[in-house]
Amino acid sequence: MKKPATLDDVAAIAGVSAKTVSRVVNRDGNVSAATRERIEAAISETGYQINQAARSLAASRSFLIGAFMPHLSSFYFAEIFRGAAKACRQYGYHLVVEEFDHGVDTMVDRYEQGLRSARCDALILTPPVCDDEHLLDALDRDGMPYVRIAPGKRPGVSPALSADDGQGVRQLVEHLWVSGRRRFAVVAGPADHAAAMIRERSFAEALAELGGDPSEISLTRIELHESISESGRVATLDLLRRAVMRPDAIFAFNDEVAIGAMAAARELGLSVPDDIAVAGFDDSYIAQLAWPPLTTIHQPIADLAFQAVSVVASGDRFDASQILLPTRLVVRGTT
Incomplete structure (x- = not known):
């Protein structure tokens, strides 16, 4: 069987050091566009696969982002999932979804029985979960970072994105x-x-x-x-x-x-x-x-989720910033 490609193999083809390849793999911004393109081409040529466990250990991150999704199917949550998954692929993260049932599950239970043990780097909280006071208290107690989409309570406690x-x-x-x-x-x-x-x-x-x-x-x-x-x-x-x-x-x-x-x-x-x-x-x-x-x-639902993941991935922007995206009327036959 063919031996899996290593960082050194990619580095040799791209003409750079293994450390520079590692920077590209870990989405470090301190690499020029030309060098990044060369390394990405070498990764594609060699079929190099990231060792997720080693990557997590080296970066002291799990590269997992958690999200709660209701069991009810809806366009809104389908778009949230699509936007978050797209961003996770771009930034080298994986999306962990915890399903809940409105009116049956308590969000603290769903968190403590599921996402807490996954050791996610952060959680994405959508309505109405983003305003669940008991869940927010539990996350703050555990020191679990979170980004909220369209919150109505506790302004300024976390990064938040909303549509206007x-x-x-x-x-x-x-x-x-x-x-x-x-x-x-x-x-x-x-x-x-x-x-x-x-x-x-x-x-x-x-x-x-x-x-x-x-x-x-x-x-x-x-x-x-x-x-x-x-x-x-x-x-x-x-x-x-x-x-x-x-x-x-x-x-x-x-x-x-x-x-x-x-x-x-x-x-x-x-x-x-x-x-x-x-x-x-x-x-x-x-x-x-x-x-x-x-x-x-x-409303740009998928973009809200994409930017929420981007906030987590960027790391240095993880403050209480509030981002507002525009909405617009689309007139069709029912009016």
Whole structure:
């Protein structure tokens, strides 16, 4: 059998020292672009494989990044996984996923029984886990670094990345107002979800700025079922059946809830968008495949996760920096 390539083999082909090859393997920035390209070409030529155990020992890091993911399938968490996995490949890390069940598992238990023993270099915390006070206390107690995505509590305790939810919501409200809609409903997300509350509040504030009355917004909140779309359908049916005056526009917490809202409207014999306009949030694939195609607010979910991993990988940027990424309205057939 062919003997596995070593650092020395790569160094000999690239014309550099083994130490320089090690710097490239460990993503050290103190190597010129030309030298890095030469070494990467030599790695490809030799088929050199990193000895992860030796690399971890030398760097005093595990090169593992942990993340909690709910058992419910959703576009949001699929994008979080995609962005984090892509960044891990780029920076030479591995992603360790701990699954949890809303309403059943406590996050401290999931951490103590799973990710703590994995000895991750850091954890990526997404909503609503990022605001779990008991989990944050446990991580702080253990000295476990973490990066949060879209947190609503404890500002400044860790690096955090968020989408500018309010920016996109304001664009949506103006679009609905200009198109002649005046009776609004919001199918809101969970009350413990910080971004959901920002979207809800931003909708009311934007409406007030345009001369509307936020107190007249019909509001209902989803209760999570096995299907998020089903949660949206049930909540919207209840809202429309209770309404004294039927709304002519619905803003849903996310695209999957919006799909459920469209299904509820059809169930009651209403046409979208003629009788009622519907808009979501995320700009998921389902928004483009729905009929009519769903108006929504695009947020860079995968990029949030990619940058969260980048914060961990960079090391020197691991402070309490807050990064805000833009959102934008995508107008389609439902409005």
